[in-house]
Amino acid sequence: MSKHQVESTALALLESYCRSDFATLQNLFTHDDSVTFFGTHEDLRFLGWNELAESLAQQLAEMNYTEISVKSCNVNLYANGFAACVSLVLDYRGMVAGKRIEHDEVRLTLAMEKSSAGWRIVQCHWSIPRVGSLLSSNASIIGPSEAAPSA
Numbered sequence: 162m163s164k165h166q167v168e169s170t171a172l173a174l175l176e177s178y179c180r181s182d183f184a185t186l187q188n189l190f191t192h193d194d195s196v197t198f199f200g201t202h203e204d205l206r207f208l209g210w211n212e213l214a215e216s217l218a219q220q221l222a223e224m225n226y227t228e229i230s231v232k233s234c235n236v237n238l239y240a241n242g243f244a245a246c247v248s249l250v251l252d253y254r255g256m257v258a259g260k261r262i263e264h265d266e267v268r269l270t271l272a273m274e275k276s277s278a279g280w281r282i283v284q285c286h287w288s289i290p291r292v293g294s295l296l297s298s299n300a301s302i303i304g305p306s307e308a309a310p311s312a
Contacts, residue, residue, distance in 0.1 A: 163275070164236045167245040170280040171236075171271055175229045175251070181221040187214060191274065191281040199286040225256035232266075245280065247271040264289050 170189060177186035190196055192210040199206055207213040230252045237246045249269040255262050272284035 163238055163242050163245075167236045167238070167247060167273055167280055168234055170273060170282070171234060171247045171249060171269075172231070174271070174282065174285075175231065175249075175269075178221070178224070179227045179229055181224050181227070183218055183221050186217055186221070189282050190285075191276075191283050195283065197284045201287060201289040205287075223258045225259065227253070227255040229253055243275045245271075245273045245275075247273065266290050 173185065174189050176182075177189065190210065190213065194209040196210050196213055197208055198213050198216070205216075207216050232250045232252065233248075235248045239245065247270070249271075251267050251269065253262065253264045253267050267290070268288040270284075270286045270288075271282050273280045274283050
């Protein structure tokens with residue numbers, strides 16, 4: 162039953178984004194100084210509920226339309242069922258600040274803890290895949306034998 166509750170919390174997060182529903186969204190996160198949110202870009206890093214709440218409210222205000230299709234959801238429980246990690250792969254379509262945004266294979270990772278109020282998100286990481294190849298044909302990969310010359 163707990164895995165189902167964790168998955169329901171993760172899906173409620175996505176539904177909150179789709180409806181621009183800050184009231185529901187804020188109830189899914191823990192409200193303390195340790196809650197952490199990372200996005201793909203370096204300016205999307207928030208530590209603590211106050212920073213995160215301000216960012217989430219701003220993000221939702223700029224979203225005119227959001228459609229999310231979940232392709233996979235994996236839930237693992239830890240600490241005798243009081244902690245969970247969730248990894249999702251999803252497709253995102255939307256209008257943000259008047260611009261059409263489309264991303265396939267977006268990865269979302271959540272860490273949650275079980276409290277008396279239910280499952281709460283303590284860490285959230287969105288990762289949008291790069292457009293094009295990660296490595297160009299000119300790139301080289303340094304393996305263990307090339308990492309550093311031996312002294």
